[in-house]
Amino acid sequence: xxxxxxxxxxxxxxxxxxxxxxxxxxLSSIAKEAKVVLACEQLEVVGDMGYAHGQExxxxxxxxxxxxxxxxxxxxxxKLGLFGKERFRxxxxxxxxxxxxxxxxGFRFQTHxxxxxxxxxxxxxxGSCTLKAQCTRNQGNRRxxxxxxxxxxxxxxxxxxxxxxxxxxxxxxxxHPFGVMKHAFGHSYFLMRRLVKVRSEMSLTVLAFNMRRVxxxxxxxxxxxxxx
Numbered sequence: 001x002x003x004x005x006x007x008x009x010x011x012x013x014x015x016x017x018x019x020x021x022x023x024x025x026x027l028s029s030i031a032k033e034a035k036v037v038l039a040c041e042q043l044e045v046v047g048d049m050g051y052a053h054g055q056e057x058x059x060x061x062x063x064x065x066x067x068x069x070x071x072x073x074x075x076x077x078x079k080l081g082l083f084g085k086e087r088f089r090x091x092x093x094x095x096x097x098x099x100x101x102x103x104x105x106g107f108r109f110q111t112h113x114x115x116x117x118x119x120x121x122x123x124x125x126x127g128s129c130t131l132k133a134q135c136t137r138n139q140g141n142r143r144x145x146x147x148x149x150x151x152x153x154x155x156x157x158x159x160x161x162x163x164x165x166x167x168x169x170x171x172x173x174x175x176h177p178f179g180v181m182k183h184a185f186g187h188s189y190f191l192m193r194r195l196v197k198v199r200s201e202m203s204l205t206v207l208a209f210n211m212r213r214v215x216x217x218x219x220x221x222x223x224x225x226x227x228x
Contacts, residue, residue: 001017001202002018003015004030011214014030015203016199017199018195023050027057027060031045032065035063045060045067049070061152068163071157071160082137083134097144100135108120108121116148120143122143124141126142
């Protein structure tokens with residue numbers, strides 16, 4: 001179940017029910033639909049770590065929707081106590097990575113893996129490096145991979161760091177409707193089967209939530225006047 005909630009009125013502006021088992025492919029579709037519904041030129045989208053998927057982040061950026069999604073640290077080296085990729089600084093001007101020992105890892109080749117164009121960087125200085133035992137388990141040299149559009153993720157990481165308040169706000173905005181649906185409405189599970197029926201069931205629940213929210217915002221008299 002995916003929902004997009006606006007930060008001003010806390011109304012559900014768009015929603016979707018899918019058979020996807022994770023959220024990682026859902027961010028851009030919800031963000032783009034929310035922008036259409038709200039008919040606004042400027043829109044920011046905030047999601048939790050489950051929405052961290054490079055292609056989805058890029059889709060949001062390409063449509064003028066700056067995303068705020070924290071990135072998980074998936075480095076196996078970091079988990080083993082070795083130097084993870086986050087310890088290497090990318091130099092855009094020289095197109096290389098600088099390692100903790102001050103050596104440059106230059107570009108070597110580019111491949112297409114898992115529907116992404118990946119660039120490989122390495123150095124020949126590892127053999128004489130005193131920090132090698134802390135850096136890599138390979139007998140050869142350390143290699144760093146970089147998605148060709150990784151600058152999109154780096155820019156987003158800077159936004160997330162600069163706006164810790166927006167991540168706290170996300171919990172207040174998007175988690176509240178789920179709490180109301182489950183506890184106040186008693187809709188903790190779906191009664192229907194098959195995707196088309198479940199989507200219809202969810203649409204009714206979203207409509208009920210939004211009607212209740214509008215009544216709380218404008219009151220019954222103003223709502224009846226607007227409907228009339």
